[in-house]
Amino acid sequence: MSRLTHLFEFKKKVSDEFRNMLSPESKAKAEGDHHSRRKPRPCGMTIHTGVGCSYICTYCYIYDMGFAARPKPYPLKPEEIVYALTLNPYIIPERTLAAYGSVTEPFLPETTGRALVYMRDIYRWLGLPAQVSTKAILEEEILRGIAAGDPKTSILVTAVTLSDRRIEPRAPDPAERIRSAGEASRRGFKVSLFMRPIIHGITDVEAEKILRLAADSGIKSAVLGSLRVTERILRNLGRCGVNIEEIKRRLAKPLSGSRQIEVRSADLKRRIKRIAEDLGFSVFRAACEANVYAHGRRCSICNMGPCNINGRLELVENNDIKDLFEYLNVRYRDVNVAENVIKVTLRGKGDDERLKYIISAATYRRVVLDHLV
Ligand code: SF4
Ligand code: SF4
Numbered sequence: 220m221s222r223l224t225h226l227f228e229f230k231k232k233v234s235d236e237f238r239n240m241l242s243p244e245s246k247a248k249a250e251g252d253h254h255s256r257r258k259p260r261p262c263g264m265t266i267h268t269g270v271g272c273s274y275i276c277t278y279c280y281i282y283d284m285g286f287a288a289r290p291k292p293y294p295l296k297p298e299e300i301v302y303a304l305t306l307n308p309y310i311i312p313e314r315t316l317a318a319y320g321s322v323t324e325p326f327l328p329e330t331t332g333r334a335l336v337y338m339r340d341i342y343r344w345l346g347l348p349a350q351v352s353t354k355a356i357l358e359e360e361i362l363r364g365i366a367a368g369d370p371k372t373s374i375l376v377t378a379v380t381l382s383d384r385r386i387e388p389r390a391p392d393p394a395e396r397i398r399s400a401g402e403a404s405r406r407g408f409k410v411s412l413f414m415r416p417i418i419h420g421i422t423d424v425e426a427e428k429i430l431r432l433a434a435d436s437g438i439k440s441a442v443l444g445s446l447r448v449t450e451r452i453l454r455n456l457g458r459c460g461v462n463i464e465e466i467k468r469r470l471a472k473p474l475s476g477s478r479q480i481e482v483r484s485a486d487l488k489r490r491i492k493r494i495a496e497d498l499g500f501s502v503f504r505a506a507c508e509a510n511v512y513a514h515g516r517r518c519s520i521c522n523m524g525p526c527n528i529n530g531r532l533e534l535v536e537n538n539d540i541k542d543l544f545e546y547l548n549v550r551y552r553d554v555n556v557a558e559n560v561i562k563v564t565l566r567g568k569g570d571d572e573r574l575k576y577i578i579s580a581a582t583y584r585r586v587v588l589d590h591l592v
Contacts (some may be wrong), residue, residue, distance in 0.1 A: 221542035223436050223533070223581050230312050233344050234305035237298060245299050252295055255303040258576065263350070263507055264309070266300070267293050268332035268337055269323040274354065274390045277455045278379075278416050278446060281322050283477035290323060292333035297340040304345060308573060311581045314533075316510050317347035324390070326355035333556030335364030342368040350510040352377065352413055354390040357399040362408065373513035375413035375442060375506060376400035379422045385459040386421065394432060401436025409513035411503065414491065415444025417484050419469070420462045426491045430498050440501040442509050443488045447479040511583070518583045519559035532558065535582045543581075549574060552591050560585045 220228065238246065249255060254259060254266065269285040272279070282288070295303060304310050319325050323433070325334035338349055349369040353363060354377045367373050378393040380386050387393070404410040412433045430441065448456070448466065453474065457463040467474075471481040492502045503509045508526045511518040517530035540554045540561060550566040561584050565571075568590065575586045 221500055221539040221541045222252055223539045224546045226312050226353060226581060227543070227546060230305055230310070230345070233312070234302065236350050237302040241298060241500060245296065246302065248295060249299040249303040250306060253300070254295070254300060255306040257307065258309050258573075259315060260318075261578070263318045263320045263510065264304075264307075264347070265321035266304075266321055266337060267322055268325045268334035269293055269327065271497060272323045273327060273329075275385060276354075276383065276387045276390060277459055278418065278448075278452055278477050280447060280449060280452065281374060283451055283479070284322065285450045288587045289386065290327050290329045292330050293337075297333075297336045299498065300337055301340050301344045304341065304347075309576055309580070310345070310347070313346040313348075313576060314583070315347050315508055315580050317341060317349050318506065318510075319349065319351040320353055324354055325351055326353050326361055327361055331355075331364070332500070335361070335367070338365065338372070339368040340522060348514045348516075349373070349502065350375065350506060350513070351364045352506070353394060354387065354393075356391050356395050357403045357408075357410075360423070362403055362406070365408070371409055371514050373506075373510040374400070374403065374408055374410045375509060376410060376438075377413040377415065378433070379416060380419055380425055381429055381432070382425065383421055385457065386418065393429075397429070397433050398436050401438050404439065405437040410440075411509045412438050412441040413444075413498075413506075414441055415506075416446035416482075417443060417487050417491065418446055418456065418461060419465050419482070419484070419487065423487045425492050430491075430495050430500065434498045434500065439499070440503060440509065440512070442503045442506055443491055443495075444506070445484040446482040448482060449477045449479055450474050451477065498564070516583060517551065519585055520579045520583060521585065524585070525559055533581075533583050535561075535584070540578065540582075545579075547574075556582075556584075558584075560587060562589075564589050564591055566591050 233469045258565045271290040350373040352375040469483040512527045519525035519534045537554045553564040578586045
């Protein structure tokens, strides 16, 4: 059995173990949950640790998605979420990047316990490389909880303004966040400053101050990311004194109700990147880049790669892919594995998108599929 096929067999074994252990109610809950079938985003599987968030950040889109401001732990028990993930056909143990905290703050008083147990158990059973994004002060309980799971967890601590408390009215003080993140970094945790979303006229103006505080505190890397707005977010930003005419000028598409529209920020990112690099930061263009860096891996899944070129390249040979195709009953003619890309010629049509995704996730390479005509 090849290296890759072994991962699929391993997942099946874990799934069987949980199937035998869980009650019929728990199995039904896990099977009906979206974690059991949702396709991961291009750079990883977002894992929901809670529902709703009480921080009501001005730029937050979860309220447009129907989430409430009163948070609750995610309704699956830890063993149910692990089982749900074993059922998800896109998840590859030890490979698929896991991102905790995408539609909530994971370390709210109501959700911290659940988030930390999820992180511990998902890592224990499936070994998914973890990343968590947070606005929490990284206190001992949180750090101990993170360390009980993936020891290389990439921790992204958000700071987009130090002075304007209207932007994140209920989140902990950003300077305190940064100081605690710096302390965690000094203790060996893989912490990055998360400067996302860059809010025009606020984050770019304060960038140097934020980055200097982060550097002085001991943080060595930063992730930069653009703002996305809905009609509601734009109105809220306007009430906080943000120049919304400038944001409107930068919209990638016309505003449309609760749809999230990207605000073009390449010039601001370039400027902030220069400041950060002058201060000695490694600057990542995407959250997943921080995750592969934290885990010492090299990745060329998308066109932005290869990322972390000095990281570990997953060892894959043509025969590993051929063996996997035989295991998955996929008919092929040619397979060609190179350092950054895998080219495959298939015989007949199947679920190309899924196949492409799982080969990419398993090998950390871009996949080009074509068909024998
Ligand atoms: S902490 Fe995150 S999820 Fe909560 S309101 Fe702010 S941006 Fe939204
Ligand atoms: S190549 Fe870089 S940006 Fe693309 S998925 Fe991999 S880590 Fe993310």
